[in-house]
Amino acid sequence: MSEIHVLVIGGGIAGITAALELASCGVEVTMLEEGPSIGGRMIQLDKTFPTLDCSSCTLTPKMVEVALNPKIELLTLAMPIEVLRESRGFKVKIRKRPRYVDMSRCTACGLCSDACVMKGRIRHEFDCNLSKRPAIYIPFPQAVPQKYLIDGMGCLFISRGKCKKACVDVCGPNAIDFSQKEEILERYYDSIIVAPGFDLYDPTEKKELGYGTLEGVLTGLEFERLCSVTGPTGGEIKLNGKVPRRFYFIQCVGSRDRQTGARFCSRVCCMYTAKHANIIKDRIKDAQIYISYIDVRAYGKGYEEFYKNTQDAGTFYIRGIPGEVVQTKEGLLVRVEDMLSGEIREIDTDVVILATGVRPHKGTEELCNIMSLKKDEYGFIKVNATEPSRTNIEGIFVCGMASGPKDIADTVASAGEAVARCMEYLKE
Amino acid sequence: MRIGIFICHCGHNIKSTVDIEGLKGYFKGLNNIACVEDYPFMCSEPGQALIKSSIERFGLGRVIIAACTKALHQDMFKNLVRDAGLNPFLLRRVSIREHCSWTGEDIEKNTSKAIRLIRAGIYSSAHYEPLEEKQVEVNKSALILGGGISGMSAAAFLARAGIEVYLVEKEKELGGHVRHLEDVWPVRERGKDIIERMTEELKTLNNVHIFTSSRLVSFGGSFGNYEAVIENSGGEIKVIVGGVIVAIGFTAFDPSIKPELQYGIDKRVITTLEFEEKMHELPIKEGSRVAILHCIGSRDEIIGRPYCSRICCINAIKTGEAIKNRFKDSYVESFYMDVRSHPRGGEEFYEDTQEKGLLFTRANISEIIPEQGGLVLRGEDTLLGMPFEREFDLVVLSIGMSPPKDNQEIAGLLKITLDKDRFFLEAHPKLRPYDTALKGIFIAGTCSGPKDMEESINHGRASAVKLYGLLNLGYAFIEPFVAYVDPKRCSGCRMCEQACVAKAIKFDEGLHIVRVEEAACMGCGLCNATCPSSAIALKGYKDTIIDDEISALTEAV
Amino acid sequence: MAEGNKETPEIIGFACSFCSFKASEMAGSLRMKYPEGVKLIEVPCSSRVDPAFIIKALMEGADGVFVAGCHPGDCHFIKGNYYTRRKIAALKEMFRAFSIDEKLRLFWVSASEARRFVDKVTDMYNNIKETKR
Numbered sequence A: 001m002s003e004i005h006v007l008v009i010g011g012g013i014a015g016i017t018a019a020l021e022l023a024s025c026g027v028e029v030t031m032l033e034e035g036p037s038i039g040g041r042m043i044q045l046d047k048t049f050p051t052l053d054c055s056s057c058t059l060t061p062k063m064v065e066v067a068l069n070p071k072i073e074l075l076t077l078a079m080p081i082e083v084l085r086e087s088r089g090f091k092v093k094i095r096k097r098p099r100y101v102d103m104s105r106c107t108a109c110g111l112c113s114d115a116c117v118m119k120g121r122i123r124h125e126f127d128c129n130l131s132k133r134p135a136i137y138i139p140f141p142q143a144v145p146q147k148y149l150i151d152g153m154g155c156l157f158i159s160r161g162k163c164k165k166a167c168v169d170v171c172g173p174n175a176i177d178f179s180q181k182e183e184i185l186e187r188y189y190d191s192i193i194v195a196p197g198f199d200l201y202d203p204t205e206k207k208e209l210g211y212g213t214l215e216g217v218l219t220g221l222e223f224e225r226l227c228s229v230t231g232p233t234g235g236e237i238k239l240n241g242k243v244p245r246r247f248y249f250i251q252c253v254g255s256r257d258r259q260t261g262a263r264f265c266s267r268v269c270c271m272y273t274a275k276h277a278n279i280i281k282d283r284i285k286d287a288q289i290y291i292s293y294i295d296v297r298a299y300g301k302g303y304e305e306f307y308k309n310t311q312d313a314g315t316f317y318i319r320g321i322p323g324e325v326v327q328t329k330e331g332l333l334v335r336v337e338d339m340l341s342g343e344i345r346e347i348d349t350d351v352v353i354l355a356t357g358v359r360p361h362k363g364t365e366e367l368c369n370i371m372s373l374k375k376d377e378y379g380f381i382k383v384n385a386t387e388p389s390r391t392n393i394e395g396i397f398v399c400g401m402a403s404g405p406k407d408i409a410d411t412v413a414s415a416g417e418a419v420a421r422c423m424e425y426l427k428e
Numbered sequence B: 001m002r003i004g005i006f007i008c009h010c011g012h013n014i015k016s017t018v019d020i021e022g023l024k025g026y027f028k029g030l031n032n033i034a035c036v037e038d039y040p041f042m043c044s045e046p047g048q049a050l051i052k053s054s055i056e057r058f059g060l061g062r063v064i065i066a067a068c069t070k071a072l073h074q075d076m077f078k079n080l081v082r083d084a085g086l087n088p089f090l091l092r093r094v095s096i097r098e099h100c101s102w103t104g105e106d107i108e109k110n111t112s113k114a115i116r117l118i119r120a121g122i123y124s125s126a127h128y129e130p131l132e133e134k135q136v137e138v139n140k141s142a143l144i145l146g147g148g149i150s151g152m153s154a155a156a157f158l159a160r161a162g163i164e165v166y167l168v169e170k171e172k173e174l175g176g177h178v179r180h181l182e183d184v185w186p187v188r189e190r191g192k193d194i195i196e197r198m199t200e201e202l203k204t205l206n207n208v209h210i211f212t213s214s215r216l217v218s219f220g221g222s223f224g225n226y227e228a229v230i231e232n233s234g235g236e237i238k239v240i241v242g243g244v245i246v247a248i249g250f251t252a253f254d255p256s257i258k259p260e261l262q263y264g265i266d267k268r269v270i271t272t273l274e275f276e277e278k279m280h281e282l283p284i285k286e287g288s289r290v291a292i293l294h295c296i297g298s299r300d301e302i303i304g305r306p307y308c309s310r311i312c313c314i315n316a317i318k319t320g321e322a323i324k325n326r327f328k329d330s331y332v333e334s335f336y337m338d339v340r341s342h343p344r345g346g347e348e349f350y351e352d353t354q355e356k357g358l359l360f361t362r363a364n365i366s367e368i369i370p371e372q373g374g375l376v377l378r379g380e381d382t383l384l385g386m387p388f389e390r391e392f393d394l395v396v397l398s399i400g401m402s403p404p405k406d407n408q409e410i411a412g413l414l415k416i417t418l419d420k421d422r423f424f425l426e427a428h429p430k431l432r433p434y435d436t437a438l439k440g441i442f443i444a445g446t447c448s449g450p451k452d453m454e455e456s457i458n459h460g461r462a463s464a465v466k467l468y469g470l471l472n473l474g475y476a477f478i479e480p481f482v483a484y485v486d487p488k489r490c491s492g493c494r495m496c497e498q499a500c501v502a503k504a505i506k507f508d509e510g511l512h513i514v515r516v517e518e519a520a521c522m523g524c525g526l527c528n529a530t531c532p533s534s535a536i537a538l539k540g541y542k543d544t545i546i547d548d549e550i551s552a553l554t555e556a557v
Numbered sequence C: 001m002a003e004g005n006k007e008t009p010e011i012i013g014f015a016c017s018f019c020s021f022k023a024s025e026m027a028g029s030l031r032m033k034y035p036e037g038v039k040l041i042e043v044p045c046s047s048r049v050d051p052a053f054i055i056k057a058l059m060e061g062a063d064g065v066f067v068a069g070c071h072p073g074d075c076h077f078i079k080g081n082y083y084t085r086r087k088i089a090a091l092k093e094m095f096r097a098f099s100i101d102e103k104l105r106l107f108w109v110s111a112s113e114a115r116r117f118v119d120k121v122t123d124m125y126n127n128i129k130e131t132k133r
């Protein structure tokens, strides 16, 4: 089977699992990741429910396996721009953005980052913009591939043509290469697995919750970065240098909500909120934590118990979603109708964390267009429950969050299923 | 000998309760220690690069990785050591996370424990020897236990991939629970039709051997060459298989163990499963009052079912909708704790049925009282905080999933483990959700915990792919931890031969000593502990290794 | 040699890799706490534990030793743990003659019984701590 070649689009846990399974079945794989490192959302997380084991420890070894597996070719900063059917397979055009760093030379010493004149001046997307980075950087220390890159927009030399190029001076192996250009590759693949994953709802439009206007209102993913050792505070839960003591979580922000166009349940926010409460209790002993919910959906293995433990550890659950969050002298105030008691409550807090819902990844629309894939009403890639990874195009399969909300365990199983379908297709 | 020690912070996990600098300081000056390094995540690419370059730079003879437990990432670290030119069996993992930083809170005590554990690793690994993994042939065949939707999905994939499949089903027909469902969410098809389609598909594949009304009666062997005996009315059949997928599903919860619900006593109380089977024969009409109770046999610690069953909310809603569709003027009220409309499209369905007039009341129901005119539900509305009593004509119990009946029996035969809820235990809840601790044995579908149909299919096929990945080469490598005999010491007393359960020890009449048949040796070490002459030893666990580990642990720091 | 009369007991446990050691790993990942004095040595099967190891550990200063294996009937190596049971019973009989039988315990813990593992070792630890006073 060695001449068979499958394209995996997306380097999150779904794509990683799929690529590794395919390789173990003897298939050649090319993995495309549009970002500079594989890992997807999962690598941004600090710990994972329900076991609270750290995300890095479970995922980084898999990422390294992808990099080392001789059957897997990894292309980062790369995405497909054209997909055409050719006999049973596909002719694919891939756009590879320049890295401006020669991968074969860079030793990841990091001297360039320290030298870069833009150091500490560019918002760092990987940290949800909570920290600042230079123009030449590595998204996080454990990134795969272990190679730096220059962000063309941020780099003074690339965007404006003038910089003293301090980075070049310090780079021993002469890895920095401003002459790199965008490349277009054309390849043939026998089958494709798409796993572009998800983005999160942007709560700015919900003005009453104060995101983007009030100090101390965060999203769940931002909070995840705040807790992480590789995050902006090195894992200390701190805002503006202070350790907050009072936390208020709001679930279902941008899920189960017609107003935002998402009637579906995002499936992970109840649990990641409970996880956040656990992490806080572990690190800030006297923390006061409230969680607002509609229903608590703890429906995976060990989840109900996790939820119970969270409650027992002294986290208060309030049934009802707050109407507003306002600024006060000492911090923030949440106004909420407690549906269990029927009364309106006002709760003081330092931080409000919005458990924002899941949305299809921004590029999914484009991806579906170039491959003629059908989407469901929310823009997730459409599948059928008896054939959970089969798309409307024969030979293209989908897995992970891209076909609808899933937690990590379900994502892993769905990736296995996609590989099974793909292997069947290849053997037909 | 040059020893390298690599200490992982594991993010916060180790660093926050073990003094890493203290550890480093302690080991740095010691004899034979060529390097002591630390890194936030040893398993990441930079961490691995650090280990590899140190092996090369210092010419290390032993590598001690003090990090998470050996069950995690062992193959990865072994490959890394091998790539750096060192025999992988000269690697020693020391668990300072699962066995130290996570089990104690006091930094000082943890640090001193970590020192001892690492020292035990150093002392014992001094006696390690370079070993080679053994290559064994594996059979390209699989045993699948359970012919429900997950087992059938696995069978179809494996057979198409060219694996010989033995599918064993206890009942007369394939299909499991799905066969009995009238309306499967979200595809809205009859379960029977789905199953028949799949059965047809399986029948076209000539390498699937279906055994219905059959059971597994004995099981042995090792990865690649498991021996299974299947029994049915035709007698016993022995098969040799490379691997196994256990897919024996769940048991529907039996509500009669909760007498206050009157199930089995009063005919007007039925379960959702019965509703699926005979929804057209029920004694309801326009104007009937129907109550649906959620979480029956789930989220209930008192009866030992603390988990959520994932599918019963959607079943409850489905039931309510079916009644409403047939009898527009019926009164249908669902009593719930939380509505967890889990499968795809469930949330929208929940909202739509509410618009159709289905009522949802958040309540705890304490008992059902049968009266002449109807069934009286007594409970407390947890939103209003008020007790209530309401009368209904029919009560449908949305039952949850209980562990499969044969859990204990299959676990015993295959030597796999059950979790605390008595479902099968997976190797890792997230990244290895369908693996067991044993190579080549997988658990798929609801036998490892509640799942809907889509997830059961995912599981079935995903575990099948994994098994295929293990079998497709036709050979595999297995650990070289077998017993070996020192012919000079063996007195020929044959005590070990008697003790060996695997019958791997053979007596040589001519030389009057024993020898070990490596292929048969299971690696338990019983012989090693039995031999009065210390002539037989288990590789990797020989006396000196364990002796020095004991000394290291008892020696004062 | 460690002084056997410190305030905190030192306990050495032999745990089989398929059941009890797995349970201890799970106890760790569930962040269950137990005394630092408890330290484990992994063996493939409880039947690998030579009585000589137990004696050696006690001689060298351990305050207690336990052997933990799979429940009877669940042994991954079919009946290794039955041998263990017999061996430990005999050894305990011998220890009784010296009134040190409390220093040795045998228990069965399956891979999922993290709680049981913690309870067993904590109980043994407390017991020995009590008698040391």
Ligand SMILES: Cc1cc2nc3c(=O)[nH]c(=O)nc-3n(C[C@H](O)[C@H](O)[C@H](O)COP(=O)(O)OP(=O)(O)OC[C@H]3O[C@@H](n4cnc5c(N)ncnc54)[C@H](O)[C@@H]3O)c2cc1C
Pocket (backbone or CB within 6 Å): A009, A010, A011, A012, A013, A014, A015, A032, A033, A034, A035, A038, A039, A040, A041, A042, A045, A047, A048, A049, A050, A078, A079, A080, A195, A196, A197, A198, A199, A200, A220, A221, A224, A268, A272, A275, A361, A363, A364, A367, A399, A400, A401, A402, A406, A407, A408, A409, A411, B430
């Ligand atoms: C705050 C938060 C906390 C969470 N906590 C947990 C938890 O504790 N436990 C748990 O089980 N789950 C948790 N989850 C859910 C978990 O993150 C997801 O299940 C998982 O990340 C889904 O993986 P994926 O591979 O499908 O998608 P992603 O992780 O989104 O990966 C998709 C990848 O594809 C790439 N990509 C996208 N489009 C293209 C393209 N066109 N070309 C090339 N590459 C492309 C993206 O850059 C990305 O790297 C959490 C989610 C959130 C938001």
Ligand SMILES: Cc1cc2nc3c(=O)[nH]c(=O)nc-3n(C[C@H](O)[C@H](O)[C@H](O)COP(=O)(O)OP(=O)(O)OC[C@H]3O[C@@H](n4cnc5c(N)ncnc54)[C@H](O)[C@@H]3O)c2cc1C
Pocket (backbone or CB within 6 Å): B145, B146, B147, B148, B149, B150, B151, B168, B169, B170, B171, B174, B175, B176, B177, B178, B181, B183, B184, B185, B186, B214, B215, B216, B247, B248, B249, B250, B251, B252, B272, B273, B276, B311, B315, B318, B343, B399, B400, B404, B406, B410, B444, B445, B446, B447, B451, B452, B453, B454, B456
């Ligand atoms: C009332 C009800 C309604 C449901 N409705 C839906 C729905 O609408 N949508 C949805 O997605 N899901 C639904 N489900 C869930 C669905 O039934 C399960 O997801 C699915 O049946 C799981 O398949 P399985 O193969 O894991 O297990 P099972 O269906 O339980 O199959 C297991 C098979 O193994 C066999 N077996 C057991 N022990 C042995 C043994 N020792 N040896 C050999 N064979 C053995 C059994 O006889 C059975 O055939 C519903 C469940 C219930 C109870």
Ligand code: SF4
Pocket (backbone or CB within 6 Å): A101, A105, A106, A107, A108, A109, A110, A111, A112, A113, A148, A170, A171, A172, A173, A174, A175, A176
């Ligand atoms: S200085 Fe050069 S070698 Fe070092 S990280 Fe930067 S680009 Fe890579």
Ligand code: SF4
Pocket (backbone or CB within 6 Å): A115, A116, A117, A118, A134, A135, A136, A150, A154, A155, A156, A157, A158, A163, A164, A165, A166, A167, A168
């Ligand atoms: S050229 Fe200037 S701005 Fe660009 S990466 Fe180098 S130092 Fe930074």
Ligand code: SF4
Pocket (backbone or CB within 6 Å): A251, A252, A253, A255, A256, A264, A265, A266, A267, A268, A269, A270, A271, A294, A295, A296, A297, A355, A357
């Ligand atoms: S998982 Fe919970 S918080 Fe998220 S949308 Fe569903 S019900 Fe709301």
Ligand code: SF4
Pocket (backbone or CB within 6 Å): A299, B294, B295, B296, B298, B299, B307, B308, B309, B310, B311, B312, B313, B314, B337, B338, B339, B340, B398, B400
């Ligand atoms: S799915 Fe719904 S009814 Fe079933 S146990 Fe979970 S919450 Fe209860």
